[in-house]
Amino acid sequence: MFLRQLTYLVALDRFRHFSRAADHCGVSQPALSAAIRQLEHELGVTVVLRNRRVFGFTAEGERVLAWARQTIAALDGLRQEAHFARDIAGGSLSIGAMPPAILVLPLLMESLRAAIPALHLSVNVAASADILHDLAEHRIQMGLIYLDQVPPDGSFETRYLYAEQLVLAAAPGVSLPNRTTCGWQEAAGLPLCLLGRSMRSRQIVDACFREAGCEPTVFLETNALELLHAELRAGRLATILPVAALPSGHEAAAPLQIRRLSPCPAPGVGLVRLRQPVVTALMARSWEVAGGLVLDDALKL
Known part of the structure; x- marks a missing residue:
């Protein structure tokens, strides 16, 4: 068994296509296919499911793939160790x-x-x-x-x-409570843009709204922070984000209004x-x- 066979296998998993995997590895498709077949012969198991409509790995192939990743990662670590010893x-x-x-x-x-x-x-x-x-x-x-x-x-x-600290943020044109702290009931009444529900940060926000017994008014949900920042800059919607996810100073046309939310968890x-x-x-x-x-x-x- 050669390292290149394991490298080809990992590339095949990444691209799920023989030709693209071969291009990535700098070999011809027949050469890559032959190497995978040789690996299967040496191991005595079928690794790749070959079907015109479906591409995937057998159960045995998935286990071989896991070992291939570990082996390649270990070799990469060895190379880095040697390089690091030469040049810190x-x-x-x-x-x-x-x-x-x-x-x-x-x-x-x-x-x-x-x-x-x-x-x-x-x-x-x-x-x-x-x-x-x-x-x-x-x-x-x-x-x-x-x-x-x-x-x-x-x-x-x-x-x-x-x-992490969650805060309510909005452009100067949006009407926010005239104090440094805002409650979840007040935040629920604002037009909001929030991270998507699959994001842990959003799940924390939703839990806070439920605890406060209110339903937020959400006009935009997205996993792209760039979109939330654009809405803030445009002054159309407010948002609830961690401090670490707020736009940096040079991204906003004017300083944002920021209100601390209370009560608020700190994961x-x-x-x-x-x-x-x-x-x-x-x-x-x-x-x-x-x-x-x-x-x-x-x-x-």
Whole structure:
């Protein structure tokens, strides 16, 4: 069994198409197909379901695929370890972050680059469940999510960064209560744009409205923060977002009105990584630096 066969298998899972997987791997489709068949012959099991209408993996193939990902991830870690030993300023790190933590990403990247100047970063914004899945599949090395979303089975390690604070925000033209704090009953009467219901942040907001015994007036639901920010800038709708998900100062045409919401939960947000028996020097250093961020004061109003 050769490493290239495992690489082809992982590419096939990613693209779900023989030709595109072959192009990604820089080989011909017949060569990739032959390598997969050779792998099946060596293992004595059928890995890929070959059907004109349906493409997928057998149950045995899914288990082989999981081992292939682990093997490739381990080899990548070995290569990075060797590279890190030669040049402590380099390496590659993939991070997944949930949308409500978007403001934290520049702070996190700045800290990592300050400690590892030539670090190459790959950042993907996704839901917490997708981030945990990508960590388990070795597609990313670090996540930024709600800590209460992490399974308690010991598969992951976590580092607390800050307690999230939800606030009511609107452009100057929207009429808000003339005080620094707003109740959920008052917020429910405003025209709102909110994150989609699949987002944990939105689920927390909905729970607060239910606890207050009121139904919000929602005109727009979306998982795209850019759309919510556009509505805020246009002055048409108000929103409820974590402080870390508010538009930065230069994005708004005029300073936003901000009201603290009371009562309001403060879920913990932090870093998560897959628990592994061996951690590369690059990952150890990145985890140390990222976990050293002090963000509670910066993300609280």
